[in-house]
Structure formats: structure tokens, C-alpha cells
Amino acid sequence: GALNMKNRIGAGTHAPQHHPMHWIYNLDSLKEFRAESQTCYGDQAFVLLESLSHCGDVNAEDLTQRTYSFFGPGTVHFVVNSSGPKAELPINGPWRNASLKSFIRNVDARCEVDCQMDCVTKIAPVVAMFAGRAQMLDKVEMAVRVTQNNDICVAMALAAARFVEHFILNGPDPNVLDAVLGQLKDPARQNPQELDKAVIAHINQVKGNLAKESQELIPAGALHGLLTHSRLEEAVRDTMRCGGCTSSRASFIGACFGAQVRGGIPESWRNRTFRYPLLIQLANKVVNSQQDTA
Secondary structure (H helix, E strand, O other): OHHHHHHHHHHHHHHHHHOOOOOOOOHHHHHOOOEOOOOHHHHHHHHHHHHHHHHOOOOHHHHHHHHHHHHOOOOHHHHHOOOOOOOOOOOOOOOOOHHHHHHHHOOOOOOOOOOOOHHHHOOHHHHHHHOOOOOHHHHHHHHHHHHOOOHHHHHHHHHHHHHHHHHHHHOOOOOHHHHHHHHHHOOOOOOOOOOHHHHHHHHHHHHHOOOOOHHHHOOOOHHHHHHOOOOHHHHHHHHHHOOOOHHHHHHHHHHHHHHHOOOOOOHHHHHOEOOHHHHHHHHHHHHHHHHHHO
16 A cells, blocks of 8 residues: 555665664764764665656656766765875765766766666665556666666666565565566566576575575675565674675665565664655655556
């Protein structure tokens, strides 16, 4: 129903925002942490949700302009990350990763060389908006190619979108790996990619490692964290303990748990996220627009 869809968009988009503790190792600093500044991954999902809310669809031109305006010249992201040939660490402000820097440099031509996790972390709003519709994967590809016009990114993002959509339509499912693998092997599948065989091999590798502890797989992948835990908090904390690019992995994990409406987002996490009310407001607008066109 409409309420569940609102929860899915709100939680699926919002869960990544809880974890801008990217590469923070001082536990005392975490105790007083308030997530007023999001990670660059959560911010990209937020910008995409804003664009969907404004346009009622994936609009590449609008998304390009909004992303550039949010991360480009004149913004805190640009100033903080442009202090010299190489930014001085630690960054005292919002982090803008290499993927976004490539987008800013190539905003007119579109970046064809970046293959980072951003393609997966921002897709939750699009999947939630178009889940169960034949055009869902096409919409995801359109959104991804705005900042990462790369076939590898598209193939990985579409596979991730299949996971999120499966949870939205079916709820928690211990057989989700086999379900997604079945889709990718189907000759009549939607939006086939030349790299689908490589994606299948990667998913099978994850499947073969599910019996191992995350610490044995450092850095453990997002799928491993998703499939070996039953609650959002457990999965996110476990992937954080593995180190590395924790925020990107937590983004996908959060999207999938949000899609299942399983356990919900802890109240303390919601209270520490500055944009939570706005995210729910935008999600409701997107849901209502889809109800009107259904």
C-alpha cells in the first residue's frame, strides 16, 4: 500500500544518511556525533530524490544540474576539497570523493572512466519509485549515466537494483541471491548487459563466502553484510568494523533493509540525522505523484 511504499522510499533513501562516520577511528568523537553533514553517497541519493520529487520522473538534465549545484564550485564540498593539488587530511567538512570530482570535471562530456560504488549507493529512490514496472531498470541506467557513463557501473547498478526491487515486492527472502541470479540468467530479462556474466560470477563468489565471518573477508562486501544479518543496526555496525569504504557499503545495506520494511530505522539514528523530516516529505511527494499516475 501507499504507507508501505512511503516507508520504503524514506527508509531506503534515508538509511545511508546515518553513517557519515566514514574512516573515523576515535570512538569518543562518535559519542557526540550528529549527522548534520551527510556522506557524499547519501547526499547523491538525496539530490536524486529531490530531482524525482520535482520532475516526477528521472530527468537527466535536471539531475545533472542539481548534482553540479550541490557538489560543484561555490559549495562547501568544493571549497573543502579544493585546498590544493591534494587535499590535506583529515578533511574538516563534507567529503567529495573521486567519482564526484570526475563528474565535476567532465559535467558536459560525462565521465566515462569512473567505476566506483556511487552507481549502487544512490539508486534506492529510483527503484522505490518504479519497482514492479518494466521501465525500472531503464530509469536506473539513466540516473547512473548522469555521473558515471560507464558500462561496468551500469551493470553493477542494475544488479543492485534487482536486489532492492526484489525486497520491495517480496519482503525478506533468504533465497534472494538465487532469485536475482535467475533474473540475470534469463535470456528474456529486462535491460540485458554484456557484463551480466561477470556480475553473475561475482554474486556466486559472494554466495560461496556466506558461511565465513566478515572479518575473514576484509573488506567484506555489502551483499555479505546484508545476507548474514537480520537487522539493519547489526549489518551496518559489522560492515563498519571491517573498515575501508564503510559508507558506500552501508548505503546499499540500508537501502535493502529499508526496502524490506524489516525492523525499521532506530529512533536514535533518525534523531541524529538532520535531513530526516525533509527526506520523508520528499518521499511522500514522490509516492503521491505515483499514486496519481497509477
